[in-house]
Amino acid sequence: MNAIDTMLQHRSIREFADQPVAKETLDQILAAACNGSTMGGMQLFSIIVTQDKEMMRKMAPAHFNQPIATNAPLILTFCADFHRFDRYCECRNTPTDAYHNLQAYQWAVTDALIAAQNACVAAESLGLGICWLGTITYNTPQFIDILQLPKHVIPVACIPMGYPAHPDTPLTPKISNSTLIHHETYREYSEEEINTAYATMEQAPNNVNMVKENHFHNLAEDWVLRRYKKEDNEYFSDLLQKTITEQGF
Amino acid sequence: MNAIDTMLQHRSIREFADQPVAKETLDQILAAACNGSTMGGMQLFSIIVTQDKEMMRKMAPAHFNQPIATNAPLILTFCADFHRFDRYCECRNTPTDAYHNLQAYQWAVTDALIAAQNACVAAESLGLGICWLGTITYNTPQFIDILQLPKHVIPVACIPMGYPAHPDTPLTPKISNSTLIHHETYREYSEEEINTAYATMEQAPNNVNMVKENHFHNLAEDWVLRRYKKEDNEYFSDLLQKTITEQGF
Numbered sequence: 001m002n003a004i005d006t007m008l009q010h011r012s013i014r015e016f017a018d019q020p021v022a023k024e025t026l027d028q029i030l031a032a033a034c035n036g037s038t039m040g041g042m043q044l045f046s047i048i049v050t051q052d053k054e055m056m057r058k059m060a061p062a063h064f065n066q067p068i069a070t071n072a073p074l075i076l077t078f079c080a081d082f083h084r085f086d087r088y089c090e091c092r093n094t095p096t097d098a099y100h101n102l103q104a105y106q107w108a109v110t111d112a113l114i115a116a117q118n119a120c121v122a123a124e125s126l127g128l129g130i131c132w133l134g135t136i137t138y139n140t141p142q143f144i145d146i147l148q149l150p151k152h153v154i155p156v157a158c159i160p161m162g163y164p165a166h167p168d169t170p171l172t173p174k175i176s177n178s179t180l181i182h183h184e185t186y187r188e189y190s191e192e193e194i195n196t197a198y199a200t201m202e203q204a205p206n207n208v209n210m211v212k213e214n215h216f217h218n219l220a221e222d223w224v225l226r227r228y229k230k231e232d233n234e235y236f237s238d239l240l241q242k243t244i245t246e247q248g249f
Numbered sequence: 250m251n252a253i254d255t256m257l258q259h260r261s262i263r264e265f266a267d268q269p270v271a272k273e274t275l276d277q278i279l280a281a282a283c284n285g286s287t288m289g290g291m292q293l294f295s296i297i298v299t300q301d302k303e304m305m306r307k308m309a310p311a312h313f314n315q316p317i318a319t320n321a322p323l324i325l326t327f328c329a330d331f332h333r334f335d336r337y338c339e340c341r342n343t344p345t346d347a348y349h350n351l352q353a354y355q356w357a358v359t360d361a362l363i364a365a366q367n368a369c370v371a372a373e374s375l376g377l378g379i380c381w382l383g384t385i386t387y388n389t390p391q392f393i394d395i396l397q398l399p400k401h402v403i404p405v406a407c408i409p410m411g412y413p414a415h416p417d418t419p420l421t422p423k424i425s426n427s428t429l430i431h432h433e434t435y436r437e438y439s440e441e442e443i444n445t446a447y448a449t450m451e452q453a454p455n456n457v458n459m460v461k462e463n464h465f466h467n468l469a470e471d472w473v474l475r476r477y478k479k480e481d482n483e484y485f486s487d488l489l490q491k492t493i494t495e496q497g498f
Contacts, residue, residue, distance in 0.1 A: 125252035
Protein backbone atom coordinates (compact mmCIF):
# COMPACT_ATOMS: atom_id res chain seq x y z
CA MET A 1 0.00 0.00 0.00
CA ASN A 2 0.99 3.62 -0.55
CA ALA A 3 3.11 4.90 2.34
CA ILE A 4 1.04 7.94 3.32
CA ASP A 5 -2.31 6.13 3.05
CA THR A 6 -0.86 3.38 5.25
CA MET A 7 0.14 5.87 7.94
CA LEU A 8 -3.13 7.81 7.78
CA GLN A 9 -5.07 4.58 8.28
CA HIS A 10 -3.11 3.51 11.35
CA ARG A 11 -5.12 2.35 14.34
CA SER A 12 -4.03 0.06 17.19
CA ILE A 13 -5.09 -3.58 16.73
CA ARG A 14 -5.25 -5.73 19.85
CA GLU A 15 -7.09 -8.84 18.53
CA PHE A 16 -5.82 -10.98 15.71
CA ALA A 17 -7.32 -13.43 13.25
CA ASP A 18 -6.17 -17.04 13.43
CA GLN A 19 -3.88 -16.57 10.45
CA PRO A 20 -0.11 -16.97 10.62
CA VAL A 21 2.29 -14.40 9.18
CA ALA A 22 4.09 -15.95 6.19
CA LYS A 23 7.89 -16.03 6.27
CA GLU A 24 8.15 -13.78 3.20
CA THR A 25 5.84 -11.22 4.81
CA LEU A 26 7.96 -11.24 7.98
CA ASP A 27 11.11 -10.91 5.87
CA GLN A 28 9.73 -7.82 4.13
CA ILE A 29 8.83 -6.25 7.48
CA LEU A 30 12.29 -6.96 8.87
CA ALA A 31 14.03 -5.68 5.74
CA ALA A 32 12.17 -2.36 6.06
CA ALA A 33 12.99 -2.24 9.79
CA CYS A 34 16.69 -2.74 9.13
CA ASN A 35 16.99 -0.03 6.47
CA GLY A 36 16.15 3.11 8.45
CA SER A 37 18.44 5.98 9.38
CA THR A 38 21.04 5.18 12.02
CA MET A 39 23.46 7.23 14.11
CA GLY A 40 26.72 7.55 12.20
CA GLY A 41 26.03 4.29 10.37
CA MET A 42 26.55 2.37 13.63
CA GLN A 43 23.21 0.48 13.54
CA LEU A 44 22.77 0.40 17.30
CA PHE A 45 19.76 -1.89 17.51
CA SER A 46 18.72 -5.52 17.43
CA ILE A 47 15.34 -7.10 16.75
CA ILE A 48 14.13 -10.15 18.66
CA VAL A 49 11.50 -12.10 16.75
CA THR A 50 9.09 -14.04 18.99
CA GLN A 51 6.88 -16.66 17.34
CA ASP A 52 7.13 -19.42 19.95
CA LYS A 53 3.99 -19.34 22.14
CA GLU A 54 6.00 -20.64 25.09
CA MET A 55 8.26 -17.58 24.88
CA MET A 56 5.17 -15.33 24.72
CA ARG A 57 3.78 -17.01 27.84
CA LYS A 58 7.08 -16.47 29.65
CA MET A 59 7.01 -12.75 28.85
CA ALA A 60 3.28 -12.26 29.48
CA PRO A 61 3.48 -11.52 33.24
CA ALA A 62 6.02 -8.74 32.56
CA HIS A 63 3.45 -7.34 30.09
CA PHE A 64 0.90 -7.49 32.95
CA ASN A 65 -0.83 -10.42 31.21
CA GLN A 66 -2.45 -8.22 28.57
CA PRO A 67 -4.22 -10.68 26.20
CA ILE A 68 -2.31 -9.21 23.24
CA ALA A 69 0.97 -10.43 24.75
CA THR A 70 0.00 -14.03 23.94
CA ASN A 71 -2.72 -13.79 21.27
CA ALA A 72 -0.56 -12.32 18.47
CA PRO A 73 1.12 -14.73 16.04
CA LEU A 74 4.25 -12.58 16.08
CA ILE A 75 5.95 -10.14 18.45
CA LEU A 76 8.92 -7.97 17.51
CA THR A 77 10.99 -6.56 20.37
CA PHE A 78 13.37 -3.77 19.42
CA CYS A 79 16.45 -3.29 21.56
CA ALA A 80 18.86 -0.41 21.96
CA ASP A 81 22.05 -2.41 21.30
CA PHE A 82 25.66 -1.29 21.79
CA HIS A 83 26.79 -4.85 22.48
CA ARG A 84 27.34 -5.79 18.84
CA PHE A 85 29.33 -2.58 18.31
CA ASP A 86 31.37 -3.46 21.43
CA ARG A 87 32.08 -6.91 19.98
CA TYR A 88 33.22 -5.27 16.72
CA CYS A 89 35.56 -2.97 18.61
CA GLU A 90 36.92 -5.90 20.65
CA CYS A 91 37.66 -7.76 17.42
CA ARG A 92 39.59 -4.67 16.21
CA ASN A 93 41.42 -4.03 19.52
CA THR A 94 39.67 -0.72 19.98
CA PRO A 95 38.45 0.48 23.42
CA THR A 96 34.70 0.45 24.03
CA ASP A 97 34.43 2.73 27.07
CA ALA A 98 33.33 5.76 25.04
CA TYR A 99 29.72 4.57 25.12
CA HIS A 100 28.95 4.02 28.77
CA ASN A 101 26.80 7.09 29.02
CA LEU A 102 23.45 8.76 28.32
CA GLN A 103 24.26 9.93 24.77
CA ALA A 104 25.03 6.33 23.77
CA TYR A 105 21.71 5.24 25.28
CA GLN A 106 19.85 8.04 23.48
CA TRP A 107 21.43 7.14 20.12
CA ALA A 108 20.69 3.44 20.49
CA VAL A 109 17.10 4.15 21.61
CA THR A 110 16.68 6.35 18.54
CA ASP A 111 18.07 3.69 16.17
CA ALA A 112 15.81 1.05 17.74
CA LEU A 113 12.69 3.21 17.49
CA ILE A 114 13.36 4.18 13.87
CA ALA A 115 13.58 0.46 13.10
CA ALA A 116 10.42 -0.24 15.12
CA GLN A 117 8.33 2.39 13.36
CA ASN A 118 9.56 1.23 9.94
CA ALA A 119 8.44 -2.29 10.91
CA CYS A 120 5.02 -0.96 11.91
CA VAL A 121 4.50 0.92 8.66
CA ALA A 122 5.73 -2.07 6.64
CA ALA A 123 3.42 -4.45 8.51
CA GLU A 124 0.41 -2.17 8.11
CA SER A 125 1.13 -1.67 4.40
CA LEU A 126 0.87 -5.47 4.06
CA GLY A 127 -2.51 -5.60 5.81
CA LEU A 128 -1.32 -6.51 9.30
CA GLY A 129 -2.37 -4.72 12.48
CA ILE A 130 0.01 -3.64 15.22
CA CYS A 131 -0.02 -2.26 18.75
CA TRP A 132 2.90 -0.90 20.80
CA LEU A 133 3.24 -2.34 24.31
CA GLY A 134 4.48 0.37 26.68
CA THR A 135 5.11 -2.30 29.31
CA ILE A 136 8.41 -3.16 27.61
CA THR A 137 10.16 -0.23 29.34
CA TYR A 138 8.49 -1.01 32.70
CA ASN A 139 9.77 -4.48 33.42
CA THR A 140 13.10 -4.37 31.59
CA PRO A 141 14.93 -6.76 33.98
CA GLN A 142 12.44 -9.56 33.25
CA PHE A 143 12.61 -9.07 29.48
CA ILE A 144 16.42 -8.96 29.61
CA ASP A 145 16.41 -12.24 31.48
CA ILE A 146 13.87 -14.04 29.26
CA LEU A 147 15.30 -12.78 25.95
CA GLN A 148 18.87 -13.38 27.21
CA LEU A 149 20.04 -9.89 26.37
CA PRO A 150 23.72 -9.27 27.11
CA LYS A 151 25.18 -6.10 28.66
CA HIS A 152 24.70 -2.88 26.68
CA VAL A 153 21.35 -4.10 25.29
CA ILE A 154 17.98 -2.79 26.54
CA PRO A 155 14.52 -3.52 25.08
CA VAL A 156 12.73 -0.26 24.22
CA ALA A 157 9.83 -1.19 21.93
CA CYS A 158 7.62 -4.24 21.71
CA ILE A 159 5.12 -4.70 18.91
CA PRO A 160 2.75 -7.65 18.59
CA MET A 161 1.43 -7.94 15.02
CA GLY A 162 -0.92 -10.08 12.99
CA TYR A 163 -3.94 -9.93 10.72
CA PRO A 164 -6.72 -7.96 12.46
CA ALA A 165 -9.63 -9.97 13.89
CA HIS A 166 -11.81 -6.91 13.22
CA PRO A 167 -10.55 -5.18 10.06
CA ASP A 168 -13.14 -2.42 10.49
CA THR A 169 -11.64 -1.23 13.80
CA PRO A 170 -12.25 2.55 13.82
CA LEU A 171 -9.51 5.18 13.93
CA THR A 172 -8.54 6.39 17.41
CA PRO A 173 -9.68 9.95 18.22
CA LYS A 174 -6.69 12.29 18.32
CA ILE A 175 -5.72 15.88 18.95
CA SER A 176 -5.93 17.90 15.73
CA ASN A 177 -2.65 18.11 13.82
CA SER A 178 -2.54 21.90 14.02
CA THR A 179 -2.30 21.66 17.81
CA LEU A 180 0.75 19.39 17.57
CA ILE A 181 2.56 21.64 15.10
CA HIS A 182 4.43 24.88 15.76
CA HIS A 183 5.92 27.21 13.17
CA GLU A 184 9.44 28.57 13.79
CA THR A 185 8.99 28.74 17.59
CA TYR A 186 6.81 27.01 20.18
CA ARG A 187 3.62 28.94 20.87
CA GLU A 188 1.96 28.68 24.28
CA TYR A 189 -1.49 27.02 24.43
CA SER A 190 -4.46 29.09 25.57
CA GLU A 191 -7.14 27.41 27.67
CA GLU A 192 -9.45 27.73 24.69
CA GLU A 193 -7.05 25.88 22.41
CA ILE A 194 -6.59 23.15 25.04
CA ASN A 195 -10.36 22.73 25.36
CA THR A 196 -10.78 22.45 21.59
CA ALA A 197 -7.77 20.15 21.20
CA TYR A 198 -8.90 17.57 23.76
CA ALA A 199 -12.65 17.76 23.00
CA THR A 200 -12.60 14.93 20.43
CA MET A 201 -10.91 12.63 22.91
CA GLU A 202 -13.06 13.72 25.86
CA GLN A 203 -16.20 13.06 23.81
CA ALA A 204 -15.15 9.67 22.42
CA PRO A 205 -17.62 7.04 23.75
CA ASN A 206 -14.84 4.80 25.12
CA ASN A 207 -13.37 7.64 27.14
CA VAL A 208 -16.78 8.89 28.32
CA ASN A 209 -17.58 5.39 29.63
CA MET A 210 -14.19 4.98 31.26
CA VAL A 211 -14.52 8.30 33.12
CA LYS A 212 -18.06 7.39 34.22
CA GLU A 213 -17.19 3.86 35.39
CA ASN A 214 -14.31 5.15 37.46
CA HIS A 215 -16.31 8.06 38.93
CA PHE A 216 -13.88 10.67 37.67
CA HIS A 217 -14.72 14.23 36.66
CA ASN A 218 -12.88 14.13 33.35
CA LEU A 219 -10.41 12.32 31.10
CA ALA A 220 -7.39 14.05 32.69
CA GLU A 221 -8.20 12.38 36.02
CA ASP A 222 -8.57 8.99 34.35
CA TRP A 223 -5.11 9.35 32.80
CA VAL A 224 -3.35 10.77 35.83
CA LEU A 225 -5.10 9.02 38.72
CA ARG A 226 -5.77 5.59 37.20
CA ARG A 227 -3.97 4.73 33.95
CA TYR A 228 -0.55 6.33 34.54
CA LYS A 229 -0.25 6.95 38.26
CA LYS A 230 2.55 8.80 40.03
CA GLU A 231 3.58 5.91 42.28
CA ASP A 232 3.73 3.44 39.36
CA ASN A 233 5.66 5.86 37.16
CA GLU A 234 8.17 6.56 39.91
CA TYR A 235 8.60 2.87 40.70
CA PHE A 236 9.17 1.95 37.04
CA SER A 237 11.43 4.97 36.50
CA ASP A 238 13.75 3.77 39.25
CA LEU A 239 13.72 0.31 37.71
CA LEU A 240 14.53 1.64 34.23
CA GLN A 241 17.32 3.85 35.61
CA LYS A 242 18.76 0.82 37.40
CA THR A 243 18.62 -1.20 34.15
CA ILE A 244 20.31 1.56 32.15
CA THR A 245 23.15 1.68 34.67
CA GLU A 246 23.46 -2.09 35.09
CA GLN A 247 23.44 -2.67 31.34
CA GLY A 248 26.45 -0.40 31.08
CA PHE A 249 25.10 2.87 29.67
CA MET B 250 5.16 5.44 -3.46
CA ASN B 251 4.62 1.99 -1.95
CA ALA B 252 5.58 1.95 1.74
CA ILE B 253 8.07 -0.91 1.68
CA ASP B 254 9.80 0.24 -1.53
CA THR B 255 10.12 3.69 0.03
CA MET B 256 11.83 2.29 3.11
CA LEU B 257 14.09 -0.05 1.14
CA GLN B 258 15.27 2.88 -0.98
CA HIS B 259 16.16 5.07 1.99
CA ARG B 260 19.51 6.78 1.92
CA SER B 261 20.62 9.94 3.72
CA ILE B 262 20.46 13.08 1.58
CA ARG B 263 22.62 16.02 2.63
CA GLU B 264 22.39 18.29 -0.43
CA PHE B 265 19.15 19.66 -1.79
CA ALA B 266 17.93 21.04 -5.11
CA ASP B 267 16.82 24.65 -5.22
CA GLN B 268 13.16 23.65 -5.12
CA PRO B 269 10.80 24.62 -2.33
CA VAL B 270 8.52 22.09 -0.62
CA ALA B 271 4.90 22.92 -1.49
CA LYS B 272 2.48 23.56 1.38
CA GLU B 273 0.33 20.56 0.43
CA THR B 274 3.40 18.30 0.43
CA LEU B 275 4.39 19.55 3.89
CA ASP B 276 0.81 19.05 5.09
CA GLN B 277 0.84 15.42 3.96
CA ILE B 278 4.16 14.81 5.72
CA LEU B 279 2.86 16.40 8.93
CA ALA B 280 -0.43 14.48 8.77
CA ALA B 281 1.47 11.19 8.55
CA ALA B 282 3.76 12.30 11.40
CA CYS B 283 0.79 13.11 13.64
CA ASN B 284 -1.00 9.79 13.10
CA GLY B 285 1.47 7.30 14.57
CA SER B 286 1.07 5.18 17.69
CA THR B 287 1.26 7.09 20.96
CA MET B 288 1.56 6.12 24.64
CA GLY B 289 -1.95 5.68 26.03
CA GLY B 290 -3.36 8.15 23.48
CA MET B 291 -1.52 11.01 25.21
CA GLN B 292 0.33 12.29 22.08
CA LEU B 293 3.42 13.42 23.97
CA PHE B 294 5.21 15.22 21.14
CA SER B 295 5.31 18.47 19.23
CA ILE B 296 6.76 19.29 15.84
CA ILE B 297 8.56 22.57 15.15
CA VAL B 298 8.55 23.49 11.46
CA THR B 299 11.52 25.64 10.41
CA GLN B 300 11.35 27.31 7.00
CA ASP B 301 12.76 30.73 7.92
CA LYS B 302 16.43 30.86 6.87
CA GLU B 303 17.17 33.26 9.73
CA MET B 304 15.98 30.61 12.22
CA MET B 305 18.17 28.01 10.48
CA ARG B 306 21.18 30.33 10.78
CA LYS B 307 20.47 30.83 14.49
CA MET B 308 20.43 27.06 15.07
CA ALA B 309 23.39 26.27 12.79
CA PRO B 310 26.18 26.71 15.40
CA ALA B 311 24.41 24.25 17.71
CA HIS B 312 24.41 21.82 14.75
CA PHE B 313 28.19 22.47 14.50
CA ASN B 314 27.58 24.45 11.29
CA GLN B 315 26.97 21.37 9.16
CA PRO B 316 26.02 22.72 5.71
CA ILE B 317 22.76 20.75 5.81
CA ALA B 318 21.59 22.81 8.80
CA THR B 319 21.13 25.82 6.52
CA ASN B 320 20.91 24.43 2.98
CA ALA B 321 17.62 22.52 3.38
CA PRO B 322 14.37 24.29 2.48
CA LEU B 323 12.68 22.71 5.49
CA ILE B 324 13.69 21.37 8.89
CA LEU B 325 11.38 19.45 11.22
CA THR B 326 12.37 19.25 14.87
CA PHE B 327 10.51 16.66 16.94
CA CYS B 328 10.18 17.29 20.64
CA ALA B 329 9.33 15.03 23.56
CA ASP B 330 6.47 17.17 24.95
CA PHE B 331 4.68 16.77 28.28
CA HIS B 332 3.95 20.49 28.46
CA ARG B 333 0.73 20.37 26.45
CA PHE B 334 -0.50 17.47 28.59
CA ASP B 335 0.40 19.49 31.71
CA ARG B 336 -1.62 22.42 30.34
CA TYR B 337 -4.59 20.09 29.76
CA CYS B 338 -4.36 18.79 33.33
CA GLU B 339 -4.12 22.35 34.67
CA CYS B 340 -7.27 23.26 32.75
CA ARG B 341 -9.00 20.25 34.41
CA ASN B 342 -7.62 20.90 37.92
CA THR B 343 -5.66 17.65 37.87
CA PRO B 344 -2.14 17.38 39.36
CA THR B 345 0.76 17.05 36.90
CA ASP B 346 3.52 15.78 39.17
CA ALA B 347 3.14 12.15 38.07
CA TYR B 348 5.35 12.79 35.04
CA HIS B 349 8.51 14.29 36.46
CA ASN B 350 10.53 11.15 35.91
CA LEU B 351 12.40 8.91 33.48
CA GLN B 352 9.38 6.87 32.34
CA ALA B 353 7.62 10.05 31.26
CA TYR B 354 10.75 11.07 29.34
CA GLN B 355 11.01 7.64 27.71
CA TRP B 356 7.33 7.72 26.64
CA ALA B 357 7.58 11.21 25.21
CA VAL B 358 10.83 10.38 23.38
CA THR B 359 9.12 7.32 21.90
CA ASP B 360 6.08 9.31 20.75
CA ALA B 361 8.34 11.96 19.20
CA LEU B 362 10.49 9.41 17.36
CA ILE B 363 7.47 7.51 16.01
CA ALA B 364 6.23 10.82 14.61
CA ALA B 365 9.68 11.64 13.23
CA GLN B 366 10.09 8.35 11.41
CA ASN B 367 6.58 8.59 9.96
CA ALA B 368 7.53 12.05 8.64
CA CYS B 369 10.69 10.61 7.07
CA VAL B 370 8.85 7.78 5.33
CA ALA B 371 6.13 10.18 4.15
CA ALA B 372 8.69 12.67 2.82
CA GLU B 373 10.66 9.98 1.02
CA SER B 374 7.49 8.50 -0.48
CA LEU B 375 6.87 11.94 -2.03
CA GLY B 376 10.35 12.11 -3.57
CA LEU B 377 12.06 14.18 -0.88
CA GLY B 378 15.38 13.29 0.74
CA ILE B 379 16.04 13.42 4.48
CA CYS B 380 18.89 13.18 6.97
CA TRP B 381 18.72 12.91 10.77
CA LEU B 382 20.94 15.36 12.67
CA GLY B 383 22.27 13.67 15.80
CA THR B 384 23.47 17.06 17.03
CA ILE B 385 19.94 17.84 18.24
CA THR B 386 20.51 15.84 21.46
CA TYR B 387 24.00 17.33 21.95
CA ASN B 388 23.22 20.99 22.31
CA THR B 389 19.71 20.82 23.75
CA PRO B 390 19.98 24.05 25.82
CA GLN B 391 20.66 26.12 22.69
CA PHE B 392 17.79 24.56 20.75
CA ILE B 393 15.43 25.03 23.70
CA ASP B 394 16.40 28.68 23.82
CA ILE B 395 16.12 29.36 20.07
CA LEU B 396 12.88 27.40 19.55
CA GLN B 397 11.44 28.84 22.79
CA LEU B 398 10.54 25.45 24.21
CA PRO B 399 8.78 25.60 27.60
CA LYS B 400 9.45 23.29 30.56
CA HIS B 401 8.73 19.59 29.98
CA VAL B 402 9.68 19.85 26.28
CA ILE B 403 13.00 18.52 24.90
CA PRO B 404 14.04 18.28 21.22
CA VAL B 405 15.01 14.70 20.34
CA ALA B 406 15.04 14.49 16.53
CA CYS B 407 15.88 16.98 13.83
CA ILE B 408 15.35 16.24 10.18
CA PRO B 409 16.22 18.59 7.32
CA MET B 410 14.37 17.62 4.16
CA GLY B 411 14.06 18.70 0.55
CA TYR B 412 14.34 17.45 -3.00
CA PRO B 413 17.71 15.71 -3.48
CA ALA B 414 20.39 17.62 -5.41
CA HIS B 415 21.73 14.24 -6.53
CA PRO B 416 18.78 11.85 -6.92
CA ASP B 417 21.17 9.00 -7.80
CA THR B 418 22.85 9.07 -4.35
CA PRO B 419 23.80 5.43 -3.66
CA LEU B 420 22.46 3.37 -0.76
CA THR B 421 24.61 3.40 2.37
CA PRO B 422 26.47 0.12 3.06
CA LYS B 423 24.93 -1.63 6.06
CA ILE B 424 25.27 -4.70 8.23
CA SER B 425 23.29 -7.61 6.76
CA ASN B 426 19.76 -7.91 8.15
CA SER B 427 20.36 -11.41 9.47
CA THR B 428 23.01 -10.02 11.83
CA LEU B 429 20.55 -7.51 13.31
CA ILE B 430 17.83 -10.12 13.88
CA HIS B 431 17.58 -12.73 16.62
CA HIS B 432 14.98 -15.49 16.91
CA GLU B 433 13.38 -16.11 20.32
CA THR B 434 16.55 -15.19 22.27
CA TYR B 435 19.65 -13.08 21.65
CA ARG B 436 22.51 -15.15 20.25
CA GLU B 437 26.10 -14.13 20.93
CA TYR B 438 28.21 -12.99 17.95
CA SER B 439 31.28 -15.02 17.03
CA GLU B 440 34.36 -13.18 15.76
CA GLU B 441 33.66 -14.70 12.35
CA GLU B 442 30.13 -13.28 12.26
CA ILE B 443 31.42 -9.86 13.34
CA ASN B 444 34.04 -9.90 10.59
CA THR B 445 31.47 -10.82 7.96
CA ALA B 446 28.89 -8.34 9.29
CA TYR B 447 31.16 -5.30 9.20
CA ALA B 448 33.04 -6.24 6.00
CA THR B 449 30.69 -4.34 3.66
CA MET B 450 31.13 -1.18 5.71
CA GLU B 451 34.89 -1.63 6.16
CA GLN B 452 35.29 -2.06 2.39
CA ALA B 453 33.09 0.89 1.37
CA PRO B 454 35.31 3.39 -0.50
CA ASN B 455 34.22 6.33 1.74
CA ASN B 456 35.20 4.44 4.87
CA VAL B 457 38.44 3.13 3.39
CA ASN B 458 39.46 6.71 2.50
CA MET B 459 38.44 8.07 5.90
CA VAL B 460 40.51 5.44 7.73
CA LYS B 461 43.50 6.13 5.45
CA GLU B 462 43.31 9.93 5.74
CA ASN B 463 43.19 9.74 9.51
CA HIS B 464 45.99 7.16 9.76
CA PHE B 465 43.83 4.65 11.61
CA HIS B 466 44.12 0.88 11.43
CA ASN B 467 40.43 0.23 10.83
CA LEU B 468 36.90 1.63 10.83
CA ALA B 469 36.36 0.89 14.54
CA GLU B 470 39.16 3.34 15.41
CA ASP B 471 37.66 5.99 13.12
CA TRP B 472 34.31 5.68 14.91
CA VAL B 473 35.65 5.48 18.46
CA LEU B 474 38.71 7.75 18.32
CA ARG B 475 37.52 10.45 15.90
CA ARG B 476 33.79 10.54 15.08
CA TYR B 477 32.24 9.68 18.48
CA LYS B 478 34.93 10.26 21.07
CA LYS B 479 34.72 9.42 24.76
CA GLU B 480 35.33 12.96 26.02
CA ASP B 481 32.71 14.44 23.67
CA ASN B 482 30.14 11.77 24.54
CA GLU B 483 30.67 12.29 28.25
CA TYR B 484 30.46 16.07 27.95
CA PHE B 485 27.23 15.92 25.93
CA SER B 486 25.78 13.23 28.20
CA ASP B 487 26.19 15.51 31.21
CA LEU B 488 24.57 18.32 29.23
CA LEU B 489 21.61 16.14 28.19
CA GLN B 490 21.14 14.85 31.74
CA LYS B 491 21.13 18.47 32.97
CA THR B 492 18.50 19.38 30.36
CA ILE B 493 16.29 16.41 31.25
CA THR B 494 16.37 17.44 34.92
CA GLU B 495 15.95 21.17 34.27
CA GLN B 496 13.08 20.60 31.87
CA GLY B 497 11.24 18.77 34.65
CA PHE B 498 11.51 15.10 33.77
